[in-house]
Amino acid sequence: MSYDKELDAAKNAASLAARLCQKVQKALLQADVQSKSDKSPVTVADYGSQAVVSVVLQKELGSASFSLVAEEDSGDLRNEKGKATLQRIMKLVNETLASDGTYGTAPLSEEDVLAAIDSGRSEGGPSGQHWVLDPIDGTKGFLRGDQYAIALGLLDEGKVVLGVLSCPNLPLSSLASHNLQDDQDKVGCLFYAQVGSGTYMQSLDGSTPIKVHVTDLDNPEEASFFESFEAAHSLHDLSSLIAKKLGVKAPPVRIDSQAKYGALSRGDGAIYLRFPHKGYREKIWDHAAGYLVVAEAGGVVSDAAGNPLDFSKGRYLDLHEGIIVTNQKLMPALLKAVKESLNEKASSL
Ligand SMILES: Nc1ncnc2c1ncn2[C@@H]1O[C@H](COP(=O)(O)OS(=O)(=O)O)[C@@H](OP(=O)(O)O)[C@H]1O
Ligand SMILES: [Mg+2]
Ligand SMILES: [Mg+2]
Numbered sequence: 001m002s003y004d005k006e007l008d009a010a011k012n013a014a015s016l017a018a019r020l021c022q023k024v025q026k027a028l029l030q031a032d033v034q035s036k037s038d039k040s041p042v043t044v045a046d047y048g049s050q051a052v053v054s055v056v057l058q059k060e061l062g063s064a065s066f067s068l069v070a071e072e073d074s075g076d077l078r079n080e081k082g083k084a085t086l087q088r089i090m091k092l093v094n095e096t097l098a099s100d101g102t103y104g105t106a107p108l109s110e111e112d113v114l115a116a117i118d119s120g121r122s123e124g125g126p127s128g129q130h131w132v133l134d135p136i137d138g139t140k141g142f143l144r145g146d147q148y149a150i151a152l153g154l155l156d157e158g159k160v161v162l163g164v165l166s167c168p169n170l171p172l173s174s175l176a177s178h179n180l181q182d183d184q185d186k187v188g189c190l191f192y193a194q195v196g197s198g199t200y201m202q203s204l205d206g207s208t209p210i211k212v213h214v215t216d217l218d219n220p221e222e223a224s225f226f227e228s229f230e231a232a233h234s235l236h237d238l239s240s241l242i243a244k245k246l247g248v249k250a251p252p253v254r255i256d257s258q259a260k261y262g263a264l265s266r267g268d269g270a271i272y273l274r275f276p277h278k279g280y281r282e283k284i285w286d287h288a289a290g291y292l293v294v295a296e297a298g299g300v301v302s303d304a305a306g307n308p309l310d311f312s313k314g315r316y317l318d319l320h321e322g323i324i325v326t327n328q329k330l331m332p333a334l335l336k337a338v339k340e341s342l343n344e345k346a347s348s349l
């Protein structure tokens, strides 16, 4: 089965949402940032991006059987306190849709915007098609002016069949060769993958796509690894123990969001390690798009016991301990190092 039509719609949606996010990141006001009930930050751009993606997908593909599993909901925007924020989101969404020329025929009302955000309340699951969206993955990175991604996947019968990652701040050239002082380096990458068809990257302003591959490195000593920028999101001590066991010499590359999956898919680094603190449950929108982008580029994504990720269980992923990503050659050694490190950690408690 081909998902070409869905892929075109997803690329449009994720690119347009990036336009909205870039505009907000350039002129971020304190008033644009709110705290959710779990204390994590959310901005007008998270809500606006979710609304834009929902509207574009439904305009392109119809709304009859549309199902979207997405991170944000409109709860905090429906009370008195949220009124001004909602106004700002509506303005942003309408300006963004109008800037494209294709989607902005009639401006959306406040109710339309709330409904577009809330279309993301689907529970997903093992049957039928469900879009999976993180409107801004790495909100903390977004607030710092660092990396973030608009991550959009499509599930069909419980399997990820499309993955699109829009990374507005990721340099087009490899992070491995990237000179952070060199602000001439162009940024803004769009990664996309369709199951069975490989992974491609183009610039967000529409350059010719190039096919990308994970690294073919087989010596762990030459590998470098990615992990979360935020220590609260992943156990940095544990990844450093794993890296030491593998003989990795390079220091960790800490960047926010699924930009890590994008960077890995083009071989900027060889390994991604993610070990959340005890009790945290991973959500499918934090991994669905990134997973396919890496898998179609020849990489392997699994939990810490080597099991494949199962996106068919609803909004959450059930995992053993954490998520590890690398190429096929390095995976056996990585799994061994992970197992030994987890055992050491358990016996030291
Ligand atoms: N405690 C905890 N543990 C693990 N993960 C958490 C935790 N809290 C949040 N999150 C999720 O992390 C998402 C951000 O992705 P990363 O961890 O890759 O980026 S970062 O480097 O930490 O910024 C982030 O995604 P966004 O909310 O979309 O930014 C969260 O879903
Ligand atoms: Mg996220
Ligand atoms: Mg998010």
Ligand SMILES: [Mg+2]
Pocket: 040, 041, 071, 139
């Ligand atoms: Mg969030």
